[in-house]
Amino acid sequence: MKNRQPAYQPTSRSKTVKVGAAASAAALSLLLAACGGQTTPAANAGTGEKVDGGTIRYAHLQEPACVYGGWVQQAFLSRQVLDSLVSQTEDGSIVPWLAEKWKVSEDQLTWTFTLKPGLEFTDGTPLDAQAVSDNFEFWQAGGNGTVQAHIGDYYSSSRAIDAKTLEVKLSDPFTPFLSALSQGYFGIQSPTALGTRSEAENCEAPIGSGPFTVGEWKRGQSITFNRNDAYNSAPQNAKHQGPAYVDSVVWSFIQDNTSRFGSLASGESDAIGEVPTVDFDTAKSQFDVQQYLTPGRPVTLSLNTVEGPFTDVKVRQAFAYSADRKAVVDSAFLGVVPFEGNGTVSSSTPGYNPDVAVDYPFDAAKANTLLDQAGWTERSAEGTRTKDGKELEVKIVFGLNSIVTAEGATALQNLQEQVKATGFKVTLVPATQAELFSGQFSTPDSYDAQLGYWTSPHAGILHINFRQNTEKKPNPANTTFYNNAEIEDIILKANSAKTTAEANKLYGQAQQLLSDQAVAVGLYTQTSSVASNPKLKDIWLEASQGEPVFHDAYFTE
């Protein structure tokens, strides 16, 4: 699992770089590096012998309001306490988890899952087929909006045939069904807990059958996860079956990058998530670092295709040609996070089309020609192109610190600078979390481009993001507002293909067609990373969304 990604080296740092904040942060990290020698626990001092028990002190970046929900930050937490039906491995194949086997009918509409025997939730409720069916109903009734986004259009009904056998009926064949089920959002909860406990209890401490249970949550500080001593339902791709090796995990929330990395350097944390980019090299030399490239939609600029200058495909293409986006990303992320040229699907997703990633290299001449053809022929005094007296102004909205990191914002500033040459005037609008989530920037009149990502372990994300947005069947997740019946048809065919290989071929076609239309301009991949003390072994990042798994982790002497 380690080093999913080949060591990534920045190739060019000499391009126009705006690194005001990054430079001071780098200076701090030098200070840190300078002292690294004395504060780092010696990696090779111990005997390497396994120690039973202990408490893992893990430091994470964001603290969501609830443990369970439809946000990836919540999946990070709920993965520790909930098990899903199946698990996805690194190569995209599906292995047993709560379900030990499954089969699908000839018409691909009826899935039959056989559960492992003797499963129980930590509140004593039996984890049987009825319990799982109850969870499907709970999700469909609004229990998890992200689950609905994935399977809502396909799920029809479910029932328990007997205690161990669950039948799920779909309305149409859905090839990525198992892959979708492997995500944290699809964690199975105790129906007793869901039905009888208060909203606050289910928010703070969902009851599952997972390797840990939720202990105390000190808001603003940490959550303690205690070992489930009866655990016996690890996924097949876990490194061992049975209860976790460690007694507990103290999952603390340390927002400040310097403090979070500092806590690892000083030995106050055994592992940290979201390794700060400025500390990445230091971390690699002193700790075990794993980086995970999140599948799904990469961090991409969705261009508004129904209002403003980007309604013209030529202008969209010209925008994509106007910047050396790889350099923009490399300089902002110091080479730690890879550039992603494909605007619709990220490189680690099964079904990724790599050809699309190189469709729009930096080519100022092409950009200029396209803009001339589109009628943006005049230039204002500042060099911005104009047409009928209107400036070629582009408003880019991004959720600073909630969706986009400070480095991502730097990448946007680099981009803003670069596209000036071809005559684009970019206005950056950093939006607060409240503004974004309240739908203030969700309508066609509120932006020309929007930066965002969407995690998904399968390329069916295309269906979520590019299903047509019609009056009868609105699709607000289509942030480009791009409606194309032909492309939607290909995506639907892919979703319902007989085999995954066939599905991926069709997904590849859809990516190409969307790329030809330049509706989304890729920037970089969403990543998650973990740096851990060398004495702590076998933490792994699960493959559907990159959540750290502590069930197999143990300390050595």
Add this chain to the structure above:
Amino acid sequence: MSILETRENGLAPGTDPASSPRRRDRHAIAGLRSLGTRLLTAAGVVWAAATFTFLIQSLLPGDRATLLLNQLNGQIQERTAAELAPINEKYGFTDPLFVQYFRFLGDLATGNLGISYQLHKPVTEVIGDQIAPTIVLTFTSLLIAWVISTLVIVGTAKRNRFFSSVASGLEALAAGLPQYWLGVILLVVFALNLGLFPVVGGTGIGGLLLPALTLGIPLAGFLGQVIRTEFESGMDQPFALTARMRGMGDTGVRLRHVLRHSVLPGITLSGWALGSLFSGAVIAESIFTRPGLGKVLVTAVNSRDLPVVCGIVILVAVIYVLANLLVDIAYTLIDPRLKKS
């Protein structure tokens, strides 16, 4: 306001009030009246704070039900009326604003701060869980600021031109230090490089000093600036000369007479500082990973968790009111002339 009134009363020439029973009654009535006015003012401040917060939070652009639903799912999108209906129903977002406002005021009057939209817990519980570390941090910072500023002033003011101006320059510098920058520097130097303090502060004693210094040092600069002027002029006052003539040593004069004379503006400033430390605590809290209300407030504002935001704003307003009351009391303790009122 009331400080000035009491001061004037106290300075008014008159015989010992205790000597006349009729006077005492009148004073008692006046005292009650002033207490009543003060309580009314306090209630007015709290009401105004609550109202402003409520209106701002309710009238900000964007839909609150959409926000709650999107927040739950980590998505940024429009929502259909059908999706929003249950949420609107639950929180009454579609009621006319004045209905929502009076419901809010009614709840407030009965001490019900509501239930957090995000945490699904009563706001009193949310605040109760987090208030202790914030209070500890606030008062420790204030204490540190006072210790630093008095030490520096007693030690340097009017002693030697060079030291005095260097110290005064340092005060100006400290007052202008951005807390975030200072906090990170303290963290890197004392916690990471020297390893003297834990990086993750938590609520322990060891984790308190650096965050308190982060907030206390800039405040010490402010305090130093206002006290120094007063102190320097105090050193030239006749009472200082008299004390010296009585044979009192320089340090004695500084500590027992001049300092006492010059801290009054510092005390006034502290009333303001208590409130501002309370709301500014978030910086120290996030750098040093301390729990506390500051962080809760920022998260709540980010997610427009109206009950929590209102609850904390009301609390801060109450603290301002209380702090000013404490300032008044402190005045009478330091300046005995005021006691006579």
